[in-house]
Amino acid sequence: MSTQSPSFLYRLGRSSAAHPWRVLGAWVLVLATVSTLSWAFGAPMRDDWDVPGARAQQGIDTLREHGVGGYASARVIVHDGSGEPLATAEVGRLTDRLLDLEHVASVSPPRLSEDGDTAILTVEYDQPVTHPDLMANTEPLEGAIAPTIDTGLQVELGGDLPDTAGEPIGGTGEIVGVVFALLILVIALGSAVGAGLPIGIAIAGLAGGSAGIGLLAATMAVSPSAPMVASMVGLGVGIDYALLLVTRHVENLRLGLSPIEAAARAVATSGRSVVLAAVTVLVSLMGLRLAGLTTYDAFGLATAIAVVFVATAALTLVPALCRLGGRKLLPRRVRRGRPERTTQPLTGRWAARVGRTPLPWALASLGVLLVLAAPVLDMHTWPSDASNQPADNTTRQAYDIVAEEYGPGTNGPVTVVVPTADGVTDEVVSTLASDDRIAAVAPAVVTPDGELAIVTAEPTFGPTDQRTSALVSDLRQALPDGAEVTGWTPFFSDISEMLQQRLWVVIAFVVGVSVLLLGVMFRSVLVPLKAAAMNLLSISAAYGVLVAVFQWGWGSDLLGVDRSMPLSSWMPILMFAILFGLSMDYEVFLLSRIREDYLRTGDPRGSVVRGLSATGRVITSAAAIMMVVFLGFASEGDVVVKQLGLGMAVAILLDATLVRMVLVPATMSLLGHWNWWLPAWLDRLLPTVRVEAELEEEPADERELVGV
Structure with a gap:
């Protein structure tokens, strides 16, 4: 036995595997408790759109103080498609019905178009648009306009209140992601049991995270969109973390270890990577608080809750379920005693090929990323409005009618x-x-x-x-x-300008703290700096693709978008914070194995090949799963969700291919031993957090593989 005491993660993995039913029971109890607390003390999701730092907010507050506006409003557009002038009596009856609605303070006289076939009725409310009775609730308006529609007139709803209803999120992203993730995992692991395990663990973590977000909503305003983003990220990282642990567990089983010991060692090694990867994601999410908007605070905290739950589920449920799965986690070929293929994995052969001529490969991949990132120089951001919605959406119909009948500026006074x-x-x-x-x-x-x-x-x-x-x-x-x-147009302009300025603050914080964390983890100066630069490159390339698709209109019809549009102002900061953390996940997974091998062999190039061979399938499978999840969200109707889903899918694709498979092996081969250079004074200054765990020597009676 080693004289060194077992690490906490080793003991956690061993205990979870030794008592799987206790762990499962504990998780059932935790989920039931959190869900009950959320049901009893949680609060509905709500937005807070006041931005004290925006100059237009001063005018809005002034209007509210004098009781003449600054609150929610809606536009009711009445249009006769035949071109005949509107009947005054019918417009008057519609006005009376609108005045009878709850929270309606006034309805303006109808503003007729020059030809008289269109009228705009502006409905002013006595509460902000984020009021629970108003936010995303267009049913009262729809009830009021129904009789007018029955007369044969076209009636559409516009303005800030109907805009909050937007396009419903149908949950396509989660469903598509889970189905394709299962297929990818079956191929990657060669076992149906092993494939289902990461998905089940991610879903269990998301269940706890959803309840936790409900409790968060009782303490602050949490946007109704925040759970969607939290689910998107939580599902992806939950499957990633569980897949990494399951893969390492299966490797240990193949070495002849018992399920308990295999699980303990998997958590002691890959589990440490999971912890450090989760920490980098949390650091990135906390950077959202620097954006200066309450909405971003809620997005960051809600997603952080989901990440904590799925990471905890991976570290405890994986060893427990792996113990119960026993030999069923092994591919069928191995379970039936057939000899395994001994050829080097494709990723290892690829890394060796890149390592032989690293400079051309590095320059080529760098050139591709720079070309993809070039359109970002033309990026224009603006908070999403009705003009970006699908053509059959009532707010888009209202927007188009107003622009045609009164002029485009009438939509943005x-x-x-x-x-x-x-x-x-x-x-x-x-x-x-x-x-x-x-x-x-x-x-x-x-x-x-x-x-x-x-x-x-x-x-x-x-x-x-x-x-x-x-x-x-x-x-x-x-x-x-x-x-x-x-007004809303200057207000949106202020928000867009604020977020453009704050983006650099968020980037500086997230990159700086992440570089420091990686330096502590891997005892290196160049590795964290290189990782940050590569992540920034892949994210910039993703921004560039979004500009080309949405702003320039290249291939946008494939996503159901029928016109060019600016990128949503909310998207760049949110996308950066999430993607930087996710990219660091893969960096930690890969570099942990490379460093383990380097410390054991002292071979800088060989360790890259062997590290990529060991993690290539895991990283590729995890990236494929995340891409499917994000592309599923890109299929939703809401344009902001489309932009976020596509951008994150592109960034993950680039990160898993050009960055991990080309730039990382190429640059590490070029740098050699310099990858792990750290000045002595800095080594003494930085705290020691070892990524590679000291593995305990197991007892002799556990050497024999058991099939429990």
């Missing part, structure tokens, strides 16, 4: 709030009217208390146009002091 005491209302109207980018200026409206004048202007272009941000900025400089440019 700009509101200017002016204190009447300043006596500059006429100057504001004159300044707006003199700007060539303004198509129309409505007469100033004075609030009932006489303290504010409200002026509404409509640009000559739609809100997603790249000129919108410049227009908002120029108006703020040109208008007199005291005038506040506000």
Whole structure:
């Protein structure tokens, strides 16, 4: 026996495998407890769209203080497709029904188009759009417009309240991901039992994570979209972590170890990689808090809860279920006593080939990534609006009718709030009217208390146009002091600008902390810096692909997108934080095995080949599963979900192919022993956290493989 005490992870794996039914029972108890607490004390998901740092928020708050706006609104578009003028009586009856709805403060007089076949009714509410009675709830509006639709008129809903309903998430991503993941795992592991195990563990972890998110919603505003993102990430990493452990367990079984000892050693080695990989994901998610928006805080915390649950499930349930699975986890060929193939795995042969001529391979892969990343220089971001929805969506129909009948700028008006005491209302109207980018200026409206004048202007272009941000900025400089440019269009412009600036803060934090963690893990200077650079390259390339598909329209029809559009402002930061953590997962998995081999052999090039041989199938299978999961989400109707799903799928594809299979072996072969260089002073300064576990020598009576 070794005189060294067993590691905590070794003891955890051995205990879980020795008492599998206790572990299963404990998990049932934990899930039942968390679910009960969530049911009793949890709260519904809700958004908080107030952004104190946005300048337009000041004008919104001012309107609310005077009770004349700043709350939820909706547009009811009535259109006669035959081109006949609308009947005044029917529009009047519709107005009366809208006024009777709960929380409705006012309904504007109908604004008729020039030919009279279209009318806009603006419904103002007395609560913010995030109020539980209003958020995503269009049923009252649909009930009010139904009689008008029955007369043969077309009635569509637009504005910020109907926009919150968006496209329903049908759960296609999870279903498609689970089905294809099962097929990939059967091929990778050669065992139906082994294939089902990672999926079952990921689902168990997600069940606990979902309940935990419900409890989180009782303490803060959690966006209804947050559980979807948490499920997307949790399902992917949960399967990855479980697959890594199961693969190492099966390797140990083939060496002749008992199921208990095989599980203990799998958790002691690969389990340590799981812990460190999960930590890097959590660090990346915590970087979302630096974005400055409450919504991102909720996204980060919700996804972190899911990651913690699935990682804990992998470390405890895998050894327990592997013990119960026994020899059924082995491929059928091995169970039947047939000789195994002894040829070197394809990934090992590939790594050796790249290692023989590393420079050309490194330059070629680098060139491909840079070409794919080039479109990012033209990236334009804007919060998703109705113009991006599918053509049959009512908000998109309303948007298109308004743009055709009244002009594109009517979909993105700009509101200017002016204190009447300043006596500059006429100057504001004159300044707006003199700007060539303004198509129309409505007469100033004075609030009932006489303290504010409200002026509404409509640009000559739609809100997603790249000129919108410049227009908002120029108006703020040109208008007199005291005038506040506000409304949803300036508000979205402020958010987009804020997020572009904050993206670099998030990147600096996530990259800096991740590099420090990898330096501690692998006792190296160059390995973490190289890993960060490669991750940034693959993520930039994914951004570039998104720009080409959505902004330039290349192949967008394959995703059911019928027009070019900017990328959602919410997407770059969210996508970066998630992808950087996931990419570091694969980096930790691969480098852990390479370093184990290097410390044992001292061979820098051979360790890369052998490390990639040992983990290549796991990483490839895990990446394929994640790609399927993310592409499943790209099939959803909501365009933000499409962008996020496609971007993450592309990034994972590039990471698993060009980065892990080409750049990593090529650069590590070029650097040789320098990969593991660490100055003595820095070695003394950094805390020691060993990735490669010291494996305990098992008792003699456990040497024989048992089939329990």
